[in-house]
Amino acid sequence: MSTPPVVIVTGAAGALGSAVARSLAKRGYRVAAVDSVAHRARTEALVSSLPGGARAFAADLARRDTWTSLLPRLRDEVGAPRGAALIAGTWQGGTPLHEQKDDATWDTLLSANVETARLALRALLPSMIEAKDGSIVVVGSRAVERPWSSAGAADYAATKSALVTLAQAAAAEVLELGVRINAVLPSTIDTPANRAAMPKADASRWVPTERLAAVIAFLLSDDARDVSGAALPVYGRA
DSSP: OOOOOEEEEETTTSHHHHHHHHHHHHTTOEEEEEEOGGGHHHHHHHHHTOSSOOEEEEOOTTSTTHHHHHHHHHHHHHOOEEEEEEOOOOOOOOSOGGGOOSSHHHHHHIIIIIIHHHHHHHHHHHHHHHHTOEEEEEEOOGGGTSOOSSSOOHHHHHHHHHHHHHHHHHHHHTTTTTEEEEEEEESSEEOHHHHHHOTTSOGGGSEEHHHHHHHHHHHHSGGGTTOOSOEEEEOTTO
């Protein structure tokens, strides 16, 4: 009997991260669910509901030394990862660039949306290259292709654009080495937080988390073995 492939899901305690973890577990993957210490209880509750020997890991993914300790522990407990869904990230906005008085929003978004993924890619790629087997997906935004002006979203759009460019450049670097890297570009995701923030919006036009999770699971799978460096729009009807 073959060993289930291990896939890391960062941001696993969130609405999308948990949907991705569930989708992957249903497809036979062994999930390593990673989120912050503050979300440890939610991450552990998630993995307790998943089949296939899922495990929870608490870590600060923005720290440069995190993966040095996290990756060996993860390998010992669940095995060498052959995939990763890098969901960790955040949104902040509301203040147009020309009205900002400090760099707080920029620093937060750069750390959460770019640095966490850069550090994860740097840590995960060597073993995947050695095995000539690996697939990674990052979560960009429709703002990469269609920036909007009504929500003070310049910093957010810029960091998500940087994330997607990072993923595509890294994908080109490992194209001949057996590893694939792709991005998804969702519009508004249908989450409780977004419904609370936009109570008058038509959420039926948004992208349900389980459908976006299915796209991510496809990109991680062997069915997408010929897809790398893609930035795939997942817009729903928004």
